[in-house]
Amino acid sequence: MGHEFKEDLHLTSEQEFFSKFTHSWQGGYFEGNPLDPMATSGYGIYGYNSCLYTVYLTCIRNHVHSDSTVLEIGPGRGAWTKAFLERECSHVYVVDAAAAEQTGFWDYIGTTSHVTYIQSADLMLSDVPDASIDHFFSFGVFCHLKPQMCEKYLNSLVRKMRSGSHGFLMIADYDKYNYCIAHADQLSIKRAFGSRKVWLLARLAYILNWKIFRSKTDLQGVSKNDDLDVSRDATTRWYHWGIDRACEALTREGFKIVERDMEIVSRDPVIHFVKP
Numbered sequence: 001m002g003h004e005f006k007e008d009l010h011l012t013s014e015q016e017f018f019s020k021f022t023h024s025w026q027g028g029y030f031e032g033n034p035l036d037p038m039a040t041s042g043y044g045i046y047g048y049n050s051c052l053y054t055v056y057l058t059c060i061r062n063h064v065h066s067d068s069t070v071l072e073i074g075p076g077r078g079a080w081t082k083a084f085l086e087r088e089c090s091h092v093y094v095v096d097a098a099a100a101e102q103t104g105f106w107d108y109i110g111t112t113s114h115v116t117y118i119q120s121a122d123l124m125l126s127d128v129p130d131a132s133i134d135h136f137f138s139f140g141v142f143c144h145l146k147p148q149m150c151e152k153y154l155n156s157l158v159r160k161m162r163s164g165s166h167g168f169l170m171i172a173d174y175d176k177y178n179y180c181i182a183h184a185d186q187l188s189i190k191r192a193f194g195s196r197k198v199w200l201l202a203r204l205a206y207i208l209n210w211k212i213f214r215s216k217t218d219l220q221g222v223s224k225n226d227d228l229d230v231s232r233d234a235t236t237r238w239y240h241w242g243i244d245r246a247c248e249a250l251t252r253e254g255f256k257i258v259e260r261d262m263e264i265v266s267r268d269p270v271i272h273f274v275k276p
């Protein structure tokens with residue numbers, strides 16, 4: 001009897017609880033547009049992720065496991081390598097044009113037998129065992145190579161990857177790059193300052209700052225004809241490869257394109273492919 005009474009009370013309170021929602025949020029609650037990369041939302045200034053973190057979530061976290069052997073081209077100091085190790089992967093081969101002393105790789109990564117650092121002066125990947133790689137990743141590297149070099153690297157890469165392995169490759173596409181910069185109002189953090197919720201004075205200060213200092217703080221457009229140095233450093237310039245040409249080259253080598261551009265970075269494409 002006592003038990004039934006309790007059940008009734010429970011039901012009544014649940015019904016009451018649910019009934020509150022029948023007249024809340026007239027027109028339907030709308031948090032923001034999930035298809036808009038810089039949508040304002042109820043999360044306010046907490047509603048934005050680093051694009052690097054988004055790359056980690058989509059290209060690494062659910063793809064690298066304890067039985068994964070990873071190949072990373074151009075690790076630099078090892079920011080991404082550390083992410084593979086954090087996933088407790090079996091082994092990482094890293095190939096860089098620079099010596100580990102120059103990149104500070106081991107200081108950043110720490111001593112581990114799970115990483116092989118290969119300094120390379122060609123595009124052959126000869127010190128990486130054939131058909132050994134489950135996961136390929138390269139970010140911020142192919143954009144510094146001439147298209148013919150990128151394509152030579154793919155020709156070597158296909159031999160290194162196992163059947164069924166996944167690859168994630170960030171490349172330079174000047175059309176995407178220029179589009180992004182031309183649409184800073186929609187695609188950059190500048191958008192957040194357009195929100196009504198931001199204090200008016202802060203907004204005015206930001207707009208003024210943007211008008212006066214944009215040329216110093218923002219990126220500049222680039223021309224494919226001139227192959228301008230987008231990194232503002234003559235020794236580490238970028239080269240336009242482009243999504244179309246890159247995907248054609250990957251397909252030619254026998255890779256299957258999963259996504260031509262994962263659209264996780266507003267400025268640069270990240271291509272997802274598999275080796276069938």
Ligand SMILES: C[S@@+](CC[C@H](N)C(=O)[O-])C[C@H]1O[C@@H](n2cnc3c(N)ncnc32)[C@H](O)[C@@H]1O
Nearest residue numbers: 073074075076077079095096097098139140141
């Ligand atoms: C801009 S850094 C990017 C480092 C790292 N991937 C990151 O996102 O933090 C480019 C790296 O690629 C390396 N690199 C340049 N040409 C290369 C090549 N042909 N093969 C391998 N690494 C290369 C450079 O030495 C440098 O460490």
